[in-house]
Amino acid sequence: MSDFDYDLFVMGAGSGGVRAARISASHGAKVAVAEEHRVGGTCVIRGCVPKKMLVYGSMFAEELGHAENYGWDIEGKSFDWKRLRDFVNNDVDRLEGLYEKTLQSHEVDLFAERASIAGPNTVKLASGREVTAKKILIAVGAWPAMPDFPGVEHCISSNEVFHLEEKPNCLMVVGGGYIAMEFAGIFNALGSEVTVVNRTDRILRSYDEQIVDRMLHIAMGRGINFKMHSKIAKVEKTDDGCLLVDLGDSNPLRVNQVLIATGRKPKTDGLGLENAGVAMDEKGAIKVDEYNRTSCQSIYAVGDVTDRVQLTPVAIREGHAFADTVFGNNPRTVDYDHIPSAVFTQPPLAGVGLTERDAKNQYGNVKVYSSDFRPMKNMFNPHAERGHYKMIVDEASEKILGIHMIGPESPEILQVAAVAVKAGLTKQAFDDTMALHPSMAEELVLLK
Ligand SMILES: Cc1cc2nc3c(=O)[nH]c(=O)nc-3n(C[C@H](O)[C@H](O)[C@H](O)COP(=O)(O)OP(=O)(O)OC[C@H]3O[C@@H](n4cnc5c(N)ncnc54)[C@H](O)[C@@H]3O)c2cc1C
Numbered sequence: 499m500s501d502f503d504y505d506l507f508v509m510g511a512g513s514g515g516v517r518a519a520r521i522s523a524s525h526g527a528k529v530a531v532a533e534e535h536r537v538g539g540t541c542v543i544r545g546c547v548p549k550k551m552l553v554y555g556s557m558f559a560e561e562l563g564h565a566e567n568y569g570w571d572i573e574g575k576s577f578d579w580k581r582l583r584d585f586v587n588n589d590v591d592r593l594e595g596l597y598e599k600t601l602q603s604h605e606v607d608l609f610a611e612r613a614s615i616a617g618p619n620t621v622k623l624a625s626g627r628e629v630t631a632k633k634i635l636i637a638v639g640a641w642p643a644m645p646d647f648p649g650v651e652h653c654i655s656s657n658e659v660f661h662l663e664e665k666p667n668c669l670m671v672v673g674g675g676y677i678a679m680e681f682a683g684i685f686n687a688l689g690s691e692v693t694v695v696n697r698t699d700r701i702l703r704s705y706d707e708q709i710v711d712r713m714l715h716i717a718m719g720r721g722i723n724f725k726m727h728s729k730i731a732k733v734e735k736t737d738d739g740c741l742l743v744d745l746g747d748s749n750p751l752r753v754n755q756v757l758i759a760t761g762r763k764p765k766t767d768g769l770g771l772e773n774a775g776v777a778m779d780e781k782g783a784i785k786v787d788e789y790n791r792t793s794c795q796s797i798y799a800v801g802d803v804t805d806r807v808q809l810t811p812v813a814i815r816e817g818h819a820f821a822d823t824v825f826g827n828n829p830r831t832v833d834y835d836h837i838p839s840a841v842f843t844q845p846p847l848a849g850v851g852l853t854e855r856d857a858k859n860q861y862g863n864v865k866v867y868s869s870d871f872r873p874m875k876n877m878f879n880p881h882a883e884r885g886h887y888k889m890i891v892d893e894a895s896e897k898i899l900g901i902h903m904i905g906p907e908s909p910e911i912l913q914v915a916a917v918a919v920k921a922g923l924t925k926q927a928f929d930d931t932m933a934l935h936p937s938m939a940e941e942l943v944l945l946k
Pocket residue numbers: 509510511512513514515532533534535536537538539540541542544545546547549611612613614637638639640656677765769800801802803807808809810811813
């Protein structure tokens with residue numbers, strides 16, 4: 499008989515927590531999970547999934563615009579934000595149900611309440627109940643980091659954007675990262691007037707500069723305004739419910755909503771980490787080793803709360819590796835090299851491996867092959883938007899160091915190309931591959 503209530507107690511039923519709970523249970527562990535909000539976590543409830551559905555919903559604006567040229571007459575075209583919002587949120591409810599079922603079918607006990615650490619083997623639930631476990635996994639994710647200025651309470655984060663009562667006619671987006679660019683794209687496509695306010699002139703820092711420049715060029719062509727080297731001094735709510743945003747330049751902007759997207763910080767406030775000696779870094783992220791072990795030997799952490807790479811597939815792999823290591827007698831670490839990623843702007847951009855700048859810094863001599871083309875899909879686009887693919891190759895070994903692209907469906911194409919980069923293939927392997935015509939992806943085997 500174990501001295502503990504459970505073999506494993508998971509705090510947080512998000513991407514990392516659910517995977518770790520399910521796999522640990524399948525290895526025979528007795529598992530419980532506490533979730534303070536909704537099962538599925540950020541990705542399913544208020545992140546990747548509903549975001550991508552909004553992207554799909556907003557893309558109809560452009561596609562219906564082209565439909566006439568293809569012979570389709572669509573009369574009475576109009577857009578209803580509430581219908582899109584509710585459709586998306588209903589699907590989120592469905593997915594939450596599936597995640598709950600997964601936990602049930604693996605006989606994982608679910609506590610629908612907040613949990614904190616009371617000791618190395620003890621979790622305290624919001625109800626006051628204390629539960630013991632041989633191992634505790636902290637998978638509580640991250641939370642929007644809100645800057646400090648007067649009136650910030652009138653602004654929203656990505657948490658609220660999925661539930662807006664009205665589509666904002668005029669939207670300000672603060673930040674130059676993933677969330678800022680994706681929501682600027684969604685609301686621009688839906689017909690809102692969008693202004694992006696960014697404190698520097700760099701957008702999407704981790705992506706290849708040329709690809710980001712193309713994205714900015716296209717976004718401006720589509721009517722998104724950018725205010726670089728700007729930051730909010732204050733926000734005031736006017737009598738008619740609008741927001742007056744002071745950017746410190748004596749030219750206040752009147753908007754309906756301000757969406758803050760200035761990063762996400764690990765959700766460690768009030769988590770009781772001090773009760774078990776779990777160490778954090780200066781940003782409040784839980785420090786872990788490659789086996790996801792914290793400074794307390796019975797406590798582990800995975801996902802955004804460790805602030806390694808804030809992406810769902812990474813949190814899932816960490817959760818899975820934890821479960822195999824601790825309960826599957828199969829010690830495993832996660833390989834963080836060549837993680838593909840994408841920004842679901844319109845058009846989207848995607849990349850894997852080193853950017854041209856980083857490759858030059860690390861390798862010195864690199865070759866850059868590229869294709870700058872007009873996708874057939876854009877034939878009727880009034881702005882003649884062009885796609886751009888780049889391949890960065892180490893001159894000495896001919897190995898591909900990175901692939902970066904912008905254009906329709908680029909995330910779908912890049913996922914497959916990432917296999918080749920991960921496998922250490924050379925440019926020659928792409929040259930040797932016959933093109934599949936007509937496609938956008940064929941540009942990858944025709945790079946010059
Ligand atoms: C708007 C948005 C879009 C995104 N889009 C993408 C994308 O396209 N692709 C991608 O790969 N990633 C995307 N991400 C990032 C992705 O959602 C996260 O990296 C991922 O969800 C991290 O998983 P996690 O398990 O670490 O945490 P989460 O999924 O955040 O799960 C943590 C869970 O813990 C719960 N919790 C917190 N504190 C407690 C507590 N004390 N007790 C009990 N429960 C608690 C939370 O309610 C939450 O359910 C997006 C994020 C956002 C915000």
